[in-house]
Amino acid sequence: MYNRKLPLELSCGLHLFMEIMNGKWKIDLIWSIHSGINRPAELHRQIARASRRLLDSHLSQLVSHGIINKKVYDQKTKKVEYSLTSLGETLIPVIEVAARWGETHREILEPLFVDVGHSTGS
Template identity: 45%
Template sequence: MYERKIPILNCGLDLVAEILYGKWKIRLLYFINEGYKRPSELQRRIPEASHRVLFMQLKELEEHGLVTKVIYPEVPPRVEYGLTELAQSLMPVLQQLGQWGDAHQDQLLQQIMKRYEQPS
């Protein structure tokens, strides 16, 4: 039977990596911060991600205290996500990372593309 290993969290970077590890989590936080709150809106903003994966990552963000989920008692039920105070305090850091990526875009793309080039 599979047992999940408890991660070794020695420093703040380990904690951040544990919380934000996931291909779409940073983008989900960014889009929720931009005002896209419903699952269908988030799916439209990240069409390359499957519905299942987005749902799982939203659930993990909720479990880690970065996202709140509100289910409205309507027919059909309406769900909206919002950022917690903790996640809002993270947004300036993520925006700085985005600016760094923009400033070094050419170099970063060049390094990423090397990975996909076929050896001669």
């Protein structure tokens, strides 16, 4: 198990938010589930650049933090579906505002991430 080198800093809401959302693919997972993609294989296809192991780890963390629900169906072929909790739904407006900020400032910010004419993407 991973042992933290630095203690958690949760004395303000922003630090708490950052601790919960820490992980490259968590916002993509939340948005994908919000958009109706709720099966693990669909999520892995949607976010193909991320490893299956990392996405599964992020999904488990989001479940443990109460952001998403995991429903396992009791049937012969295992079926799992994810959905946003009411707490998770409260993140959608935050993600929308952040996305608008990025689009508004794209002209200024995008050149900072271009290496020899190729965008690194996210």
